[in-house]
Amino acid sequence: MAAIMLQGTGSDVGKSVLVAGLCRLLSDRGLRVRPFKPQNMSNNAAVTADGGEIGRAQALQAIAARVAASVDMNPVLLKPQSDRTAQLVVGGKARGTMGAGDYWRRKPMLLPDVLAAYHRLRAEADIVVVEGAGSPAEINLRASDIANMGFARAAGVPVVLVGDIDRGGVIAALVGTQAVIDPQDAAMIRGFLINKFRGDEALFGDGLAAITTRTGWRSIGVVPWLADAARLPAEDAVALGRDPGDGDGPLIAVPMLSRIANFDDFDALAHEPGVRLQLVPPGQPLPGDAALVILPGTKATIADLAFLRAQGWDGDLAAHVRRGGRVLGICGGYQMLGRTIADPDGIEGPAGAVEGLGMLPVTTVIRGDKSTRPIAGRFLAGDVPFAGYEIHVGVTTIDPGAPAMLRFGDGTHDGATARDGQIAGCYVHGLFDRADARAHLIASLGATSDGLDRREAIDTALDAIAATLERVLDVDALLAIAKEAE
Structure with a gap:
């Protein structure tokens, strides 16, 4: 089967979006397509x-290819x-968990896992992107x-x-890449875009x-600025930073924590015309x-x-509640809203326990296997x-009699509420992707939702990019280049 690999002259040159667009394009041509990324680093999973558990970008690319996401699409993920x-x-x-030096030494031992996953995908596809x-x-x-190139040559x-021409110096970036890499690596490059x-x-x-x-490579084309990419989930926190706009709808604020994860939870809210979403950077109230x-x-x-408290956001949050404002915690944010958080085994950092924000009647112990499930x-x-979906470590216990x-679907409960629903929290990510769930939240703020499922918006954007x-x-x-892998 055929395969093609997009590499970049640097990070954030748009590889993830291009792979997603190609997956949709090739699927439209009737091919069985599978996306693949040997190693990803992202807290958006x-x-x-x-x-x-896989990187969010590969899940998006699976949607683009019109197939179910699988762990083989991203065999190694660093969070x-x-x-x-x-x-x-x-x-x-x-x-x-490991340090950078430990992982650098261990990486070569993971190549067999990477190649095995790739070959499983290749066996079920006409082309792997x-x-x-x-x-x-x-x-x-x-x-x-x-x-x-370690993967490209091995596979x-x-x-x-x-x-990426938008950042400037694209000629030097492309020509310079060929100049500095090993000649055998450079020989793997068949073209550029x-x-x-x-x-x-x-x-x-x-x-x-x-x-x-200067390179001897053929041009595959020039891709314009893809405005529709803004409607897709962002993979990296570098994409964060959003102006709330000039509308007059209710304002939803999200503090940008230093290790913020799964921030695509808020994409659907960002595109809602009836509300304004503001991601608040460190140093701002x-x-x-x-x-x-x-x-x-x-x-x-x-x-x-600790980072939240260092920004003074705990005081801002308390004042917000006194004014009657509402608070919602998701996953780690839910844990923070409780009375205490303990990490006795040092799973997420140094072992210890701290007081939470004390806004919900729950306590959390970070211990045990990670929960990952739709x-x-x-x-x-x-x-x-x-x-x-859930993706977390830790067990949160709610006080007897406190409302969840x-x-x-199995009859169990999650999360907690306080002050007649003014404060709430739960472990579920993607909570507002469905139109009816998002409309429920927005109606409680006195606004009206656009009624669009997030998946529909993503598919529309992918179709336009393709x-x-x-x-x-x-x-x-x-495709001719991709057939060289057969």
């Missing part, structure tokens, strides 16, 4: 149907917990690489190199010619006119609770259906 440590997830399951990580020009990391997958182009493409004709002359403050998930609850049920208030927030790529790329040349 998704849960597969069998309870495995940063601090500047020097990350949780390692292999084959969808957590394998502990592979996404690299970072850049092959990071030659200081080449010896242990499993994400770029025999030809590469197309992506350059330019991404995020704005303006008149005719003015870049000499630039394309210069790149081709929570807005006093917010109708709702949502405490998001985090990869390190106790550390980020979940569905109903809000207890309003009996409205929801669907989402959600009822799962149509653009079909128009601007030499897809036949891309």
Whole structure:
């Protein structure tokens, strides 16, 4: 079967979106397509149907390919917990936390897991579209690489190199990549494409010619700035930072914790015309006119609770509640709203216990296996259906007799509420992707939802991106390159 790998001249050049667009484009052409990323680093994760954990970008790419997400699509996932440590997830399951140096030494031992996952996908597909990580020009990391040329050469997958013209210096980035990488690595690159182009493409004709002359690579095309990409879930926290806009709807504020995780929970709210969403960066107070403050998930609850307090957000939150404002905690944010959080085994950081914000009648102990599963049920208030997923460590215990927030399909309950529903929290991510669940929240703030399911909006955006790529790329040349992997 065929395979093609998109690598980039750097991080955030748009590889994830391009792979998603190609998956939809090739699926539209009637091919069985599978996305694949050997190694990902992100705290934005998704849960597969069998309870495995993969990067959010690969789950999006599976949607684009019109197939169910599987753990084979992202066999190695790193979830940063601090500047020097990350949780390692292999084959969808957590394998502990390690430092950067330890992982660098261990990486080559993970290549068999990566190749096995790739070959399983390849056996069920007409074409596999592979996404690299970072850049092959990071030659200081080449010896242990499993994400770029280390994988491409081991699997025999030809590469197309992506350059981001919007950041400037794209000619130097492409030509310079060839200049610094090993000649055998450079030989894996069969072509290049330019991404995020704005303006008149005719003015870049000499630039394309210069790149081709200096590298010997063929141009696969020039991709314009894809405005529809803003409607897709973002993979990295670098994409955060959102102006609440000039509307007059209720304001929803989300503090940007240092290890914020699964922040795509808020994408559906960001696109709602009836409300304004503001992601509040460190150093700024929570807005006093917010109708709702949502405490998001985090990869390190106790550390980020200390971070929240260091910003003064605990005081802002208390004042918000006194004014009658509402508070919702999701996953780690739910844990923070309780009375205490204990991590006796040091799973997310140094072992210890701290006082929570004391706004919900719950206590949390971070211990035991990670819970990763799709979940569905109903809000207890309003009996409205929801669907989402859990991805957390820790057990949260609610006081006897205290009201829960959600009822799962199996009859069990999750979350807690206080002050007649003014404060609430639960473990479920993706809580507002369904139109009826989001409308329930927005109606409680005195506004009206647009009534659109998040999945419908994502599919519409993917269709638009695929149509653009079909128009601007030499897809036949891309497929010819991909067949070299057969």
